[in-house]
Amino acid sequence: MFSSLDIFLIGATFGISVYWFFIRKPPVQPDPKPIFPPKPPGPLEPGDFIQKMKSSHKNVVVFYGSQTGTAEEFAGRLSKDAQRFGLKGMISDPEECEMENLTQLPEIENSLAIFCMATYGEGDPTDNAQEFYDWLQEGSTQLDGVKYAVFGLGNKTYEHYNMMGKYVDKRLEELGAERICEVGLGDDDGNMEEDFVTWREKFWPAVCEQFGVEATGDESSIRQYSLQIVEEIAPEKIFTGEVTRLGSFKTQKPSFDAKNPFLSPVKVNRELHSGGDRSCMHIEFDISGTKLRYEAGDHVAVYPVNDPELVDKLGKLLNADLDTVISLNNVDEEASKKHPFPCPCTYRTAFSHYIDITAPPRTNVLKDISDYAEDPKDKEFLLRISSPTPEGKHEYHEWIVEDRRNIVAILEDLPSVKPPADHLCELLPRLQARYYSISSSPKEYPTSMHITAVLTKYTTRTGRTANGVATSWLKKKVPNGPESIPTVPIFVRKSQFRLPFKASTPVIMIGPGTGLAPFRGFIQERHHAKENGKELGDTILFFGCRKEKEDYIYRDELENYRNTGVLSQLHVAFSRDQDNKVYVQDLLRNQKQSLWDVLEKGGHIYVCGDARHMAPDVQRTIREVICEEGGKSLTEAEDYFKKMHDKGRYACDVWS
Numbered sequence: 001m002f003s004s005l006d007i008f009l010i011g012a013t014f015g016i017s018v019y020w021f022f023i024r025k026p027p028v029q030p031d032p033k034p035i036f037p038p039k040p041p042g043p044l045e046p047g048d049f050i051q052k053m054k055s056s057h058k059n060v061v062v063f064y065g066s067q068t069g070t071a072e073e074f075a076g077r078l079s080k081d082a083q084r085f086g087l088k089g090m091i092s093d094p095e096e097c098e099m100e101n102l103t104q105l106p107e108i109e110n111s112l113a114i115f116c117m118a119t120y121g122e123g124d125p126t127d128n129a130q131e132f133y134d135w136l137q138e139g140s141t142q143l144d145g146v147k148y149a150v151f152g153l154g155n156k157t158y159e160h161y162n163m164m165g166k167y168v169d170k171r172l173e174e175l176g177a178e179r180i181c182e183v184g185l186g187d188d189d190g191n192m193e194e195d196f197v198t199w200r201e202k203f204w205p206a207v208c209e210q211f212g213v214e215a216t217g218d219e220s221s222i223r224q225y226s227l228q229i230v231e232e233i234a235p236e237k238i239f240t241g242e243v244t245r246l247g248s249f250k251t252q253k254p255s256f257d258a259k260n261p262f263l264s265p266v267k268v269n270r271e272l273h274s275g276g277d278r279s280c281m282h283i284e285f286d287i288s289g290t291k292l293r294y295e296a297g298d299h300v301a302v303y304p305v306n307d308p309e310l311v312d313k314l315g316k317l318l319n320a321d322l323d324t325v326i327s328l329n330n331v332d333e334e335a336s337k338k339h340p341f342p343c344p345c346t347y348r349t350a351f352s353h354y355i356d357i358t359a360p361p362r363t364n365v366l367k368d369i370s371d372y373a374e375d376p377k378d379k380e381f382l383l384r385i386s387s388p389t390p391e392g393k394h395e396y397h398e399w400i401v402e403d404r405r406n407i408v409a410i411l412e413d414l415p416s417v418k419p420p421a422d423h424l425c426e427l428l429p430r431l432q433a434r435y436y437s438i439s440s441s442p443k444e445y446p447t448s449m450h451i452t453a454v455l456t457k458y459t460t461r462t463g464r465t466a467n468g469v470a471t472s473w474l475k476k477k478v479p480n481g482p483e484s485i486p487t488v489p490i491f492v493r494k495s496q497f498r499l500p501f502k503a504s505t506p507v508i509m510i511g512p513g514t515g516l517a518p519f520r521g522f523i524q525e526r527h528h529a530k531e532n533g534k535e536l537g538d539t540i541l542f543f544g545c546r547k548e549k550e551d552y553i554y555r556d557e558l559e560n561y562r563n564t565g566v567l568s569q570l571h572v573a574f575s576r577d578q579d580n581k582v583y584v585q586d587l588l589r590n591q592k593q594s595l596w597d598v599l600e601k602g603g604h605i606y607v608c609g610d611a612r613h614m615a616p617d618v619q620r621t622i623r624e625v626i627c628e629e630g631g632k633s634l635t636e637a638e639d640y641f642k643k644m645h646d647k648g649r650y651a652c653d654v655w656s
Helices: 004-023 049-055 070-083 099-107 127-140 163-174 192-211 308-318 345-355 363-372 375-383 390-402 405-412 423-425 467-473 513-531 555-563 584-590 590-602 616-629 634-646
Strands: 061-066 089-092 112-120 146-153 184-187 225-229 262-271 280-286 299-302 325-330 434-437 448-454 455-457 465-467 487-493 507-510 537-545 569-574 604-610 650-655
Touching: 049 099, 049 616, 061 070, 061 127, 070 112, 070 146, 070 192, 089 513, 099 127, 099 423, 112 127, 112 192, 127 163, 146 163, 146 192, 163 184, 192 390, 192 634, 225 405, 225 423, 262 434, 299 448, 308 345, 308 405, 308 423, 345 423, 345 487, 345 569, 363 390, 363 423, 375 390, 390 584, 405 555, 434 448, 448 467, 448 513, 465 467, 467 513, 507 513, 507 590, 513 555, 513 604, 537 584, 555 569, 569 584, 584 616, 590 616, 604 616, 616 634, 616 650
Parallel strands: 061 089, 061 112, 112 146, 146 184, 507 537, 507 604, 537 569, 604 650
Antiparallel strands: 225 325, 262 280, 262 487, 280 448, 299 434, 299 487, 455 465
16 A cells, blocks of 8 residues: 555656656757858848848938829939938839838938829829829828928829829828928929929928938039940840830730730721811721720820931931940949840930930930030030029020920030930930820720820921821821731720710710810710610710811711710810801800709719810809809809719819
């Protein structure tokens, strides 16, 4: 028999043994020194701009929301400016960044985030800023300690002027970030360059005060790219005009976009005007056999090519061999953008396909090329008109903007200025895609996409002929039998400009000139619905042109739609067929009773065309009709109109 004490001792001994052999953890020993050195850290995660800033010792990041390239251009200028104040900047596309990493920005000494944000359409973010906009709207991440500034790019002729810039500025503050300079608002209807320069003159002193830095005093040109002459290279490795890279236009890819446009054959290119000295083209792009899709109301982007004669003239003015193969390489080896455009290529390719040589150059270009003026008077003049003084701004506006001088005209008028071709390639902005309202419906034209484009051609105050880059190029894209089918790189940009879901909902469409384009697609949609037995609501079109016998475009089509009942009403204003000019807004006043009836039935109004004059005039007329026919006060009419707009019953697709 074991006593209770014996049992206790046996149990205790057993428990200690179990703990010692099975449960007890051995003491922690320090890690032995590795026999081999540790592996270097792997590549940075895509979108991790904070780690990129740390590894490259940058403390200023400039984000851009850009649709036509101007915001990206301004971002690059601000990034370069940082060096003049002892800071190091980089530009970043928010679409390629994890924007929630902004919370880590204060970890970097003297860090600053700058946002150059353009507003697209009716208060929308640009394509590349959409995800950032969504993140700001949905997120609640606090940005305490983040210092920021915003410059917005907009156009006062639009109702939602600079909406994106204002929203980003306000939302960043709400999330706890610290604004170091008041938001800048650039107006493209006025002088965007002057607005930017004026804001920049306030911005950098605010930076100096915030971080205790000062200008270095070095005003010499800062080069971002170095020139490499490429002498021995296989011809197939030289870029010859593809929009983005070798191997563009891959039809096997699931979708087409700005980085992978579709090289579309041109099926039709015919003249729409029947007289006068102007030209309007109806062009049909063949999209059969592709996965390219569109809806009525969308936009199609066209990548144009500069006029070969203008390119040759520029080469002669620069004393450059245009067929020299070059590569411009970023001096910052850690920069994500290794080249300003696809390299290697020839100067001819760069000036033809990648660089905008027709737009009036901005002040930073004039300032930098002044270094190459052999005549002191030319140098002094360029420095004066590129300065931020009131006199400089005025002279720049007169000599550059009002006279519409492009880089070729400037070099012609200042013959002692001979900048190197490679520096000019770095300074001038990229040639951007041009957007056109699609003037067809996929329900009736599933294998083609149509545009309606007026040829841009005019004489400047200096007596030079100015041609629109895209329209003058498209004018030559005429098919000549099956053996000669020209092609155009295109992609589709989705729009919110849409017909009501129900075909029975009444609509009023107001579109003078090529403002008719999206409505041609809308009318085709209604025709398709009618052919399929659907009931149509009132479908009313107000169209305007100069002269009935010259520029009444698509006349036969429109009158046929009216005769078959697809268009319930067709009202056409011919502004110059009588002594007193008549415009679409005049016809709206004449039809104010039927206009009010449509509004009271829940109808939708669509406006397309000129944003500077026509669209505001139409809005005023609509408000007048609401007052007069609806018996409402001005305040009530404003409220009625605002509710229409908020519910999507009043939509605009306008340009200035």
